[in-house]
Amino acid sequence: MSNTHTTIIGPALPNIPWQPRPANSEAVLWRYSENPIIPRDLLPRSNSIFNSAAVPFQGKFAGVFRVDDTRRIMNLHSGRSEDGIHWTLSPEPIAWECADPELAKFEHRYDPRVCWLEDRYYVTWCNGYHGPTIGIGYTHDFEKFTFIENAFLPHNRNGVLFPRKIRGKYAMFSRPSDTGHTPFGDIFYSESPDMIHWGNHRFVMKPKGWTWQSTKIGAGPTPIETTEGWLLIYHGVLTSCNGFVYSMGAALLDLDQPWKVIYRTAPYLLSPQTLYECVGDVPNVAFPCAALADAPTGRIAIYYGGADTVTALAFTQVDLLLDFIKANSEL
Numbered sequence: 608m609s610n611t612h613t614t615i616i617g618p619a620l621p622n623i624p625w626q627p628r629p630a631n632s633e634a635v636l637w638r639y640s641e642n643p644i645i646p647r648d649l650l651p652r653s654n655s656i657f658n659s660a661a662v663p664f665q666g667k668f669a670g671v672f673r674v675d676d677t678r679r680i681m682n683l684h685s686g687r688s689e690d691g692i693h694w695t696l697s698p699e700p701i702a703w704e705c706a707d708p709e710l711a712k713f714e715h716r717y718d719p720r721v722c723w724l725e726d727r728y729y730v731t732w733c734n735g736y737h738g739p740t741i742g743i744g745y746t747h748d749f750e751k752f753t754f755i756e757n758a759f760l761p762h763n764r765n766g767v768l769f770p771r772k773i774r775g776k777y778a779m780f781s782r783p784s785d786t787g788h789t790p791f792g793d794i795f796y797s798e799s800p801d802m803i804h805w806g807n808h809r810f811v812m813k814p815k816g817w818t819w820q821s822t823k824i825g826a827g828p829t830p831i832e833t834t835e836g837w838l839l840i841y842h843g844v845l846t847s848c849n850g851f852v853y854s855m856g857a858a859l860l861d862l863d864q865p866w867k868v869i870y871r872t873a874p875y876l877l878s879p880q881t882l883y884e885c886v887g888d889v890p891n892v893a894f895p896c897a898a899l900a901d902a903p904t905g906r907i908a909i910y911y912g913g914a915d916t917v918t919a920l921a922f923t924q925v926d927l928l929l930d931f932i933k934a935n936s937e938l
C-alpha cells in the first residue's frame with residue numbers, strides 16, 4: 608500500500624496504455640502481458656525495432672523508432688498508434704530537413720527520445736558525426752522533421768531533454784562516452800538558451816560499485832515532473848563474465864536544481880529476465896527510452912527495448928514507485 612501522495616505535474620492522459628498489476632505480484636514495475644508490442648520484423652526490411660520513444664499526439668499516439676535494417680544500418684522512423692500498443696511505422700527512415708548540409712551527412716542515428724516542450728515535439732538521438740554525439744531536432748506533425756544541431760562534440764550518448772525550461776533555460780541530460788561499447792559513464796546536466804549552445808554542465812550521478820549499475824548509467828525517458836521532484840528512470844549496466852547487462856532504476860531529483868539527487872534506487876526496478884529481454888541480437892538488455900504519464904491517476908507506462916531486438920512496455924504507478932525509491936535509496 609502506498610504511504611505518500613505524490614502528484615504528477617502534467618496533463619491527463621485517460622487513454623494511457625495500461626494493465627493493472629497482476630494479482631499476487633509485488634513488483635514495482637510490471638511487464639505488459641502481451642510483450643513484446645513491436646516485433647523485430649514489423650517492417651519488410653527491419654532487422655530489429657527497439658529503444659524507441661512514444662508520446663501522446665492528437666488524442667492518439669506517435670513516436671520515433673530505432674530501426675536497424677537488414678543491412679544493419681541504424682536509423683530513425685516515425686510511427687503512429689491508436690492505442691500506444693499497436694503501431695504502424697513508416698517504412699522509410701525520417702528525412703531530416705537540414706539548414707546546413709553538413710548536418711545531413713549520415714553515419715547512423717539511434718536511441719531516440721521525444722519530448723513535448725512549449726510548442727513542438729523535440730527529438731534527441733545518438734547521432735553519428737565523426738563518432739556518436741547528441742542530435743537535436745523537432746517536429747510538429749511527425750511528418751516533417753527539422754534537424755537543429757548536434758548539441759555536443761563527440762563522444763556522447765543518451766541525450767534526454769526536460770519537458771520545460773528550468774531556471775529560464777532548456778535543460779538536458781547526457782552521458783559523455785567513447786567511440787565504442789563504452790565501459791564507463793556518468794550522467795551530466797547541461798543548460799541552453801536556444802537549443803544550440805549548451806553549457807553550465809553539472810555532474811548528476813555516477814555508477815555504483817559492484818551492483819546492477821556498476822559500469823555505466825544513462826538517462827532513459829523524458830523526466831516526469833512530480834510534486835516531490837523530477838522522476839528520472841534510467842538504465843544501469845553491470846559487466847558480467849558474459850558481457851554487459853542493462854537494467855532499469857529510478858531517481859528523484861531536485862525540481863530547481865535537477866543535478867541534485869534526492870533518492871536513487873539501490874535495487875533495480877526491472878532487469879532482463881524474460882525471453883525477449885535475454886535473447887536477441889544483444890542478450891540481457893532492458894533499455895527504457897520513453898514514458899507516458901496520466902497525472903490524475905498517477906499511471907506511468909514505460910517503453911523499453913528488449914535485447915536490442917524488440918520493443919516492450921511496462922507499467923508502474925507514481926505513489927508505488929516513489930515509496931519504493933524512498934524505502935530503497937542509496938545515494
Ligand code: BMA
Pocket residue numbers: 658717718788789853889892894912915
Ligand atoms: C548501448 C547503445 C544501446 C544498446 C546498448 C546495448 O551502447 O548502443 O542502443 O541498447 O548499448 O547493446
